[in-house]
Amino acid sequence: MKKIYPNAKTALDGLLSDDMLIAAGGFGLCGIPELLLEAIKDSGVKDLTFASNNAGVDDFGIGILLQTKQVRKMISSYVGENAEFMRQYLSGELELEFNPQGTLAERMRAAGHGIPGFYTKTGVGTVIAEGKDEKDFPTGPNGEMETYIMEEGIFADLSIVKAWKADETGNLVFRKTARNFNPPAAMCGKTCVVEVEEIVPTGSLDPDSIHLPGIYVHRIIQGEHEKRIEQRTIREA
Template sequence: MATEVLSTPADAVRGVTDGATLAVGGFGLCGIPDALIDALAATDVTDLEVFSNNCGVDDHGLGILLAAHRIRRVTASYVGENKEFARQYLSGELEVELTPQGTLAERLRAGGAGIPAFFTPAGVGSPIADGGLPWRYATDGSVSLASPPKETRVFGDKRYVLEEGIRADFALVHAHVGDTDGNLVFDKAAMNFNPLAAMAGRITVAQVEHLVQPGEIDPAHVHLPGVFVQRIVETGPQTPRIEKRTTRPAGDAR
């Protein structure tokens, strides 16, 4: 299926419905598909389930959807700097599956590669494998839903836990350059989870800073082939934003 070139982010996220699952690229605020998230926030879509390394900050990225109570469940590696994320989780408003970062990355890659599950040593001997992690709290602070135990097996002399691959209805990603065939090039650390999220989406939507014609990207420089991208939209250069700024007085050498 040819990649569809859209003129606006709003056009690019059409068809995302209530209850949809989303794989979203980015790490902190680096390489997040902010224009696509803003376009979703401008709709009334709700009850979303998100797979992402984290959930933005309170007023940017996925934090916008979270603050509007559009997200029902998050599978992520850490809460990060989002206080509303922590508040909703601890108050029982949000279901959260915390997972090791490498495991999350491989679950996305596996889903995109057609691998339903895999064994990993990460989490063996902990609640990740044994179960009991609080997925949802009750309003009184008790655990209303806990993670179930997972299958483990011994290979050689080491125990491994079974983790399932992730497939999402939609994937939202950000790239530095893309062509109209959907081939993407990411900018340094902004690559992070973007190609993995893109692979996991049944419909993958890419916002790109620069859209070029086929042949303008050296094939050797393509990070993600267009076979994984169904929709693409040019959004222009992304304004960098620092997730957490730490400063010290001028002249303080400590």
């Protein structure tokens, strides 16, 4: 199967439609699929739902799709650093489903492993638990019953992720903290499109260094990335 495409627009050809659910990797501005997000914006699709830790900043990442009103709903754990996100949410223009970060990552990972739901203690007794199935398990220190809530796996129509390297079959290596949400996001989509900094020949990656096997990856592009720093903190000269 040929997985390498010349650019983001061609890699997304035939995959985009209104009202779809997209899982996007990244954390803040670290390891975000910026080229694919730009191509999604240019395509004009609308009423999108994004499962992503956050929505970038006002003029970068998913933030560019908020500016053009192409996002209907966010499934996220952090919504800071984005004034337009806040404005749309508070005005009722944007629907928001809050998720604890670990729960969001596990919802993606679970779906990627074919698990439709799981129980977790995180969120019990808070607004996160409202409307969700609860069940008690004997997991206390002395076998006491403890309450858990059920969370559903996120089965996305499309996954878009950013990796450091890929071989021609789609085996991926992520760079340090840019690994973040990218592997679970890649797993949970019906189709996974990846943008990378470098494509290397098949067989050149150390098998023990591969973070995500190519079985999850359907399309790959190579490109130049801006790599913004979200909060630059330096000491005085």
